[in-house]
Amino acid sequence: MTAIFRHVSLSLVLAGGLAFGAFPLTAKAEEVTIRYLASQGGIAPHELADYLGYYRDAGIKLDRIGYAKGGPESLFALASGSVDLGGAATPAVLNSIASGNDFVAAYPSNGVNATVKSTFYVLDDSPIHDIKDLAGKTIAINTLGAHLDYTVREAFHKAGLPETSANLITVPGPQLEQTLRSRQVDVAAIGYWQQTFGGALLKTGGVRPIFTDQDVLGDIAGGFVVLRRDFIAAHPETAAAFVAGAAKASDWANAHPDEARATLADILKARGENPDIAQYWQGFGLRAGAVTEPHDLTFWIDTLERGGKIPQGKLKVADILFDPKTKTAAK
Numbered sequence: 001m002t003a004i005f006r007h008v009s010l011s012l013v014l015a016g017g018l019a020f021g022a023f024p025l026t027a028k029a030e031e032v033t034i035r036y037l038a039s040q041g042g043i044a045p046h047e048l049a050d051y052l053g054y055y056r057d058a059g060i061k062l063d064r065i066g067y068a069k070g071g072p073e074s075l076f077a078l079a080s081g082s083v084d085l086g087g088a089a090t091p092a093v094l095n096s097i098a099s100g101n102d103f104v105a106a107y108p109s110n111g112v113n114a115t116v117k118s119t120f121y122v123l124d125d126s127p128i129h130d131i132k133d134l135a136g137k138t139i140a141i142n143t144l145g146a147h148l149d150y151t152v153r154e155a156f157h158k159a160g161l162p163e164t165s166a167n168l169i170t171v172p173g174p175q176l177e178q179t180l181r182s183r184q185v186d187v188a189a190i191g192y193w194q195q196t197f198g199g200a201l202l203k204t205g206g207v208r209p210i211f212t213d214q215d216v217l218g219d220i221a222g223g224f225v226v227l228r229r230d231f232i233a234a235h236p237e238t239a240a241a242f243v244a245g246a247a248k249a250s251d252w253a254n255a256h257p258d259e260a261r262a263t264l265a266d267i268l269k270a271r272g273e274n275p276d277i278a279q280y281w282q283g284f285g286l287r288a289g290a291v292t293e294p295h296d297l298t299f300w301i302d303t304l305e306r307g308g309k310i311p312q313g314k315l316k317v318a319d320i321l322f323d324p325k326t327k328t329a330a331k
Contacts (some may be wrong), residue, residue: 031059032191032238034084037068037077041173041196041277044087045284046108048253049217049245050266058241063214064271069172070143071223072096078103084231089223090300097320098310102229104329106322107243108221108292109284110193110329112128116285118148118192118222121180124206128186131159131211137186140171140179147222148189151213154303158216165306177201184281192222192285221296222285227322229329236327243324247290253283277318297321 038047049055050062068074071088075096076087087109088096097103122128122141128137134156141148153163166187171179173194180188180201185208187210190198201207213222226247232239253260265278287293297317304310322329 011155011207016299030238031061032059033061033063034238034242036087037066037074038064038086038271039087039173039193040067040089040273041268042281043264044083045107045246045250045253045266045286046225046242048263049249051263052249052252054245054248055241055295058245060238060245070170071146072143072150075101075103075131075226078226078228082191082300085225085227087223089150090221090297091222091304092146093226094297094300094304094315094320095309096146096226097305098314103226103320104110104229104232105224105297105320106227106239107246107290108223108286108296109225109283110222111220111287112192112222113219113285114214116192116195116282117145118189119134119198120189120210120212121201121207122184122187122210123180124208126186126208128210131155132161134187134210135161135165136167137265138167138169139187140176140185140222141168141189141191142173142176142191142194143170144168147213148191150300150303151216152189153294153307155211155216173197176269177204180207196277196280197284200277203280214216217299220299221292232322232328233300239322240324240327243322250284250286250290251288254286254288256259257283292321 046062054272055062065083068077070090074086075088075092077083079101091105093105101116112118128134139152149168152168156163156165169185174197175202176188176190179185190201190214194231227239260283261278264281265275268278269275294317301315305312320329
């Protein structure tokens with residue numbers, strides 16, 4: 001389950017990153033309902049923005065129509081037109097665009113840093129102690145083809161092993177702990193967006209970490225919320241206000257972590273989920289202003305090109321990144 005507010009030209013953005021928190025929310029010009037799928041156990045910045053009332057004056061109404069098991073499912077729903085926004089790990093977003101979906105990365109939904117990160121856990125008595133020990137083992141992740149999948153691939157690549165050295169299986173976030181403790185898998189990967197489940201796992205004890213995605217990737221945006229290009233063309237002011245509100249909410253959560261956790265608990269309770277897990281939430285992991293750095297996208301473009309997943313030169317950051325100042329992506 002990570003915004004892009006540029007007050008300079010896109011060429012300057014690509015030269016060194018950019019903060020967007022000061023971009024103004026546009027005055028209400030039209031009423032637009034944005035349908036989306038939520039992620040169990042967590043929220044995206046735009047959901048927090050909606051809860052805090054940041055979209056009221058912009059005429060934006062969010063309509064949660066269900067849950068996505070993972071980012072790729074969210075992107076499939078966006079491609080089919082059953083929702084108006086999607087959200088997925090950066091490699092999943094890039095693969096989707098490269099395969100022909102005319103999506104635009106609107107803003108980073110979550111990030112990886114020293115505080116917010118994905119962690120790969122084993123039981124205390126496991127013989128696994130480092131990445132090379134994972135060869136031939138079974139790892140539970142939330143979905144294939146997204147952040148945790150590609151983090152494992154990159155970890156093996158850096159260790160000099162084939163990228164497919166482990167067996168990856170999909171397990172919903174609420175079932176990860178049970179699956180690990182019952183020894184159905186060797187490793188349970190808790191995504192950075194699943195901190196609430198990771199906190200509960202650690203509280204029970206009897207587990208230890210092997211590595212994190214920050215160990216492998218460094219500080220980086222974990223994924224992006226995406227919009228269809230035709231939606232942006234039809235509602236440019238709405239798209240800019242949507243991204244502005246999400247950035248403002250991200251900064252609010254950074255400045256008010258305790259209030260943000262209480263707010264998350266309220267949201268989870270309203271959804272019929274367990275509000276107690278909100279105590280383990282560490283935030284969105286985004287830079288101030290929800291800034292996007294070119295590295296957030298170019299790292300994965302290079303990785304996917306190296307693996308033959310996308311053709312060399314097919315994707316350019318300027319063509320797939322939304323610019324709230326011009327209200328377009330420069331394709």
